[in-house]
Amino acid sequence: MTDFETEQGDELRAFTERLCSFDTTGGNEGPAQEWLADRLSEMGFETYEWTADAERLAEHPSFPDDPVAIEHTEASADGPTLVERPSVAGVLEFGDPDDGQTLVLNGHMDVVPVARESWDTDPFEPTWEGDDLTARGAVDMKSGLASCVFAAKHLHENAEGRNLDGRLVVESVVGEEEGGLGAAAAALSNPYPFERDAAIVAEPTDLTPVVAVEGTVMKRLRITGRSAHAATRWRGESVHPHFEAIRRAFFELEAERSESVTHPLYDEFPIPWPIVVGTVEAGTWSSSVPATLTAEMRLGVAPGETVDEVEAMYEERLAEVVEESEWLRDHPPTFERFSIQFESAETDPDEPIVGALQSAMDGEGLDTTLRGETYGADSRHYVAAGIPTALFGPGTIEQAHFPNETVHWPDVVTAGTVLTETARTFLD
Template structure:
C-alpha cells in the first residue's frame, strides 16, 4: 500500500465521530475524572486489534496506553494527547459545551481544539495503520494522558513505563493549526510571602504592614534585570505578577501577603539564577527596612525545550507536511508548556508539537476545531508513522 492509499483510508466521518465522542466524554480538570475518556480510547482502539491498557492514577483518574506492534527492528514512535480539559467557564456558549455539535465545518465543544481533536486525529491514524496492516519496523505507541492542565501526572507516569524502550521521537497533538512547533518556553512560577504584625487600622504605626512590604519587593522586581537572549523561534523572556492577596479587614493592618509571578523563559536562562536574584532583593530589603520579613519559593519549574530544525525527525516530518499540504513549512514555538514537561526529563527524545486545533481557541468559550484540519492532521499522522517506522 502506498502513502496516498493509506491517507485515503482516513475518512472524514471517522475522525469527526471520534472527535465528537471525546468532546462528549467530560473530563474537566480539576478534578480530572479522565477515566471515562481513557476507557473510550481503549475500547475504540482495541476493536482494531491494537494492544491497549489503562494506567490508573487514583479514583476516576486514568491515562490510556495503546501500542501498534511493529517488528521491533527499530525504535518506537510516541503519539500523545491529553484527555483533560479546562472548565467551561461562566460565559454563555453558542453550542452545548459537551455536545460535540458539527456546524459550519467545525466540531464544537470544550476540548475540541485543546486537544481532543488532535487526539482523535492520532487515534484515527493508528486505526487506519492497524486495519491496513501496514508493516512497521518499530512500535507506534499512543499515550492519551491525564492531568496535563494541572500537573502532567499522566505523562510523567507513562514516561516512566516507557523509559527503558528505544524511542525515536515524541509527537504531541497540541493545537498548532497543523503547523510544526519544535520548541516551547520554560515556565518558572514563584510565590512570594511577606510577614508583618496586625494592629488596629487607626494605629498603623503599631503594626507592620505586610502589603507594603510586598509593594517594596514588587518595586524592586520591576527594576530587576533578568538577562536573556532572544530565541529565533520562541522570542524573548516574559514576566508577569498575576496574583496578590493580603489582609483580612479594612480596619486591620495586614500581617500576611502572598503574590505569585509567572515567568516564561527561553533557552540559555537558568531558573536558579533568577531565584537567587529574587532572594537577593529580599535580603537587601531586610537589611534596609526594619522588621522586614519575606520568603520566595518556586511553585512550578520546567526548563525550556527545543528540538533543532536540523534534527532528522524534524526534517523528515517537515518534508511530509510540505508534500501533503503544499504549504511552505515555517518552524514555530509555543509560549505555553505541554506534557513535554512530563515526558522529556525521562525520555530525552526529539519533540514535535503538531495538531489541528487553532492555538487561539484553547481555553476559550465556543471552542471549536475545523473538520478540514482534523482530516488533514489524521492523514499526516498516518503517513508519518508509516514513513518513520517503515
C-alpha cells in the first residue's frame, strides 16, 4: 500500500475545509450533502440517497410516538422537513463484490448550534494554526467523515493485484445529534441492494477503538406546590424542598448503580452511568411562593441494560420519595419521557471488524485497548440491525460541541491510514 498522506493528504485537507465551511446546524445539511454527492460521483463512487420517514421512525423506540415531533425536532423546529434532509452514500466495489464482505464507513454531516460570542473565529470559516484546524464540525465529525471518504478512495486506487473482494460504503447521514435520523432510517430499511456485514462510525475517539456506547433516557419531571404571597410564605407550599428530595434520591441511586452495575470497559469512569439535571424552571414571580417546577434530565443506561429497565428504576425511586411526603402523595408529580431516547450498544470484541481495526492500529503504533464511552452514537442503530459496529476516529470528545472546536491534523491523516488498512484487512 502506498503512503496515504503522500497520495491523499492535500486533497483530504481541502475536502475537509470545504465540509467545515457548510453551516449544517438546524437541519440544514442539504447543500452540503448535495456537494458531497457530486464529489463522490466525481471520485468514482456509485451514489445512493435516502430520507427518513417520520411515520416509520415513530414506531422506533428511540423516537417520539408523534411523527410531527420527529419531523420538526428541537434542533430543526423552523428548519427543513425530513424530505429536504437527505442522507447520502458512495459505494466502491472490489473484485467480485458479491463474493466478499461489505464494510460501511459512517459519519454524520450535522453539527450542533454555535454560540458565536464564545468563538475567537468564525466557526464556519475553517482556520489553521500550524497543524490544528478550528471550525464547527472539525472534530464532530467532518474530519472523521472526510477520512472515511479518502480511506475508501485510497484503497480503491491501490487495489490492483491485492485480490480484494467486496464493497466499501461511505455514508454521510443527517440528524445524528437529533437521535440518528439518517442512520435509524438506514438500519430500519436498507437503502442498498446488498447486505452490510460490518461498520465503523468515525466519531472522535482520540484514535482509540470503542466497542461499547452508553444509552440515555430523557425524562421531564413536573412538581406542583401551592402559591402564596411572600409576606405569608407559610400559607404556600414551595416546590423546592420536594424537588431537592427527589434530586437527592436520584443521585443516591446513581451512586448505587455505579457500584452495582459493572462493565469492564467502564472501570475508568468515576461515574459510569451519570445522570444530569440539565434544566430546572420554577415559579412565576420573585415575590410568590413557587407553585410549579419543571426539570429535564438525562439518565445513563449501561451496555446490556435497556432504556425501559433504567427508567423503571428511577420511577421506583421517585415513588418512594412520594410515599414519604403527604403533599406529594396528594399532589403526585409527573415523570414522563421527552425528546429522543438512546439505547446502549455493544459489539463483541471477537468480531472480525474489531480485529481488523486493532491490527491496523497496531501497524501505526496506536494503543489497541478496547474502550467504552459514556455517550451515545449512531452505532446503536446498526448494532440493533445485526451489523457489528466499532467507533474509531480523529479528535477528542472533549473538543466536540466546544467553542473553538479544533482537530490536530496529523490525527486525521492517521485515521485515514488506519481506516484504509482496516478495510483492506476486512475485505481480504
